[in-house]
Amino acid sequence: MGQSRSIIAFWIIPLVASILLASLAFVDAGEAAAARKVARASPKPSRPAKCEMPKFRIVVDVGHTPDSYGALSARNDPEFGFNFRLARLITARLKSEGFAATRLLVTDGKARPSLFKRVSAANDGRADLLLSVHHDSVPDKLLERWEFDGTNSYFSDRFSGHSLFVSQHNPHFATSLMLARMIGRQLKAEGLHYASQYSLPVMGRYRRQLLDKDVGVYRYDGLVVLSRTRSAAVLLEAGSIINRDEEMEMNSPERQEAVAGAVAAALRKFCERR
Numbered sequence: 001m002g003q004s005r006s007i008i009a010f011w012i013i014p015l016v017a018s019i020l021l022a023s024l025a026f027v028d029a030g031e032a033a034a035a036r037k038v039a040r041a042s043p044k045p046s047r048p049a050k051c052e053m054p055k056f057r058i059v060v061d062v063g064h065t066p067d068s069y070g071a072l073s074a075r076n077d078p079e080f081g082f083n084f085r086l087a088r089l090i091t092a093r094l095k096s097e098g099f100a101a102t103r104l105l106v107t108d109g110k111a112r113p114s115l116f117k118r119v120s121a122a123n124d125g126r127a128d129l130l131l132s133v134h135h136d137s138v139p140d141k142l143l144e145r146w147e148f149d150g151t152n153s154y155f156s157d158r159f160s161g162h163s164l165f166v167s168q169h170n171p172h173f174a175t176s177l178m179l180a181r182m183i184g185r186q187l188k189a190e191g192l193h194y195a196s197q198y199s200l201p202v203m204g205r206y207r208r209q210l211l212d213k214d215v216g217v218y219r220y221d222g223l224v225v226l227s228r229t230r231s232a233a234v235l236l237e238a239g240s241i242i243n244r245d246e247e248m249e250m251n252s253p254e255r256q257e258a259v260a261g262a263v264a265a266a267l268r269k270f271c272e273r274r
Helices: 012-022 033-039 077-098 111-124 173-189 201-206 244-248 255-273
Strands: 060-064 104-105 129-136 144-148 150-153 163-166 208-212 218-219 232-240
Touching: 033 129, 060 077, 060 111, 077 104, 077 129, 077 255, 104 111, 111 129, 150 163, 163 173, 173 218, 201 244, 232 244, 232 255, 244 255
Parallel strands: 060 104, 060 129, 129 232, 163 218
Antiparallel strands: 144 150, 163 232, 208 218
16 A cells, blocks of 8 residues: 655656566556446355365455556565565465466556546456455655665655455455455465554554454455455555565565465465355
């Protein structure tokens, strides 16, 4: 999630976009009228989420776009790149576990229009679950200045950890909450801790209701990808890239594999119960 900052290394974004976009099929751009239609419509449940692993349709959404790349890390790397790498790994891991219908979703364009593209793609594809993958930052007021590689940069080492978000406006809220809790338990089993700051007053307008204090599941009704999808939906903030130490961990294969493995284990257990 995080906030975009005005300090942008102007060459980073074209480089990331050129590397990633060349190998991906993006969701076709929708008309503005279609986006407005999605925005007005109240989502209706497609069906109760059952789970036959080969048929269970999971959409792994890469948070943000190359044009609207999310937060900048402590070392000025765009969040989109972190999201893409982890989401691609999660998708591959799920497929290898038997979730053959899993697909990676990458959208283009500006922030808000891209949100409705995600919702339309998941709804039109009759997804059973939308998992949106992000990496965290903090409100601007909590940032500190430092110099990295000769460039003025920003960091916050005060907070770290992952977090999970669901919306009570989602028509499958109970299933979304169950899945988020299961993912949270598996992340905890990997020795990872959740970001506790979202329940604190210091977060201001980013403060959220903590639904599960054991594994870090929060309620966030204002997110389009959570509230407007007709399937269960969970947003995963995999870790803080504004924290200098955790940014390095999030770039490591070991941390990425741990997160992807936790997601796959949680969904496998979910299917066993259904």
